[in-house]
């Protein structure tokens with residue numbers, strides 16, 4: 001189950017370095033709930049990878065493991081020593097702090113920024129708010145902002161952590177379609193400017209095709225990679241374009257097939273690395 005470290009660290013034949021690599025990662029909750037089963041997956045430096053799968057297939061579990069919030073039961077996860085930031089569906093801002101103070105707090109706990117003064121952190125927070133198109137709103141409290149604006153603040157806070165890898169767990173799932181489209185454009189711009197590596201979980205197949213360099217499909221629980229779809233459509237893409245819809249339809253068919261297969265499960269013993 002354990003892969004040699006050298007192999008995990010080596011660059012790939014196509015010259016791209018992985019920023020995140022999972023090798024045969026399994027996760028069992030409690031005594032017998034197998035959530036992930038030998039997942040092998042990588043995100044290259046500067047790559048945008050979208051993760052799709054039926055509800056409960058272990059997508060959030062996978063992100064939590066990569067973020068180091070939980071431990072894998074088996075397998076290897078290598079993040080190459082990169083700094084990781086995570087964003088969730090809920091922005092989870094401190095309601096009693098101003099927007100600026102929420103970001104300044106993230107700047108304070110980021111090791112490279114520990115030596116900065118309060119004035120410098122405030123200036124940096126203002127810059128980050130400009131980056132997410134919220135310039136001048138630093139004095140507001142989170143409840144004074146719309147859902148989309150709050151998610152922008154959460155994005156600015158993630159950027160404040162100076163991350164190399166951004167893990168995103170359905171960050172736009174609760175937003176209306178128009179706001180989501182705007183945030184797609186902004187995220188794409190920021191991803192390119194900062195050369196981030198992104199692992200983005202969504203239920204929305206079109207969103208995955210709109211954003212991803214690659215869409216990775218997980219099986220129903222226990223989650224394992226069943227198919228990967230490279231997305232070579234020219235950027236910027238539109239969620240409502242024919243090309244995006246066409247590719248999304250193919251992926252949706254595959255996903256539906258998987259969900260139906262799971263609805264008629266063949267009984268098999270639960271266990272890490274059991275025969276399929």
Ligand SMILES: Nc1ncnc2c1ncn2[C@@H]1O[C@H](COP(=O)(O)OP(=O)(O)OP(=O)(O)O)[C@@H](O)[C@H]1O
Nearest residue numbers: 029030033035054055056057058059060061062221
């Ligand atoms: N802390 C936990 N303890 C026990 N079981 C858990 C825990 N977290 C998740 N699970 C279980 O592991 C499985 C995978 O959950 P997870 O939340 O990772 O799936 P998901 O694909 O993100 O789901 P969704 O798409 O609905 O958000 C589910 O069966 C869930 O009930």
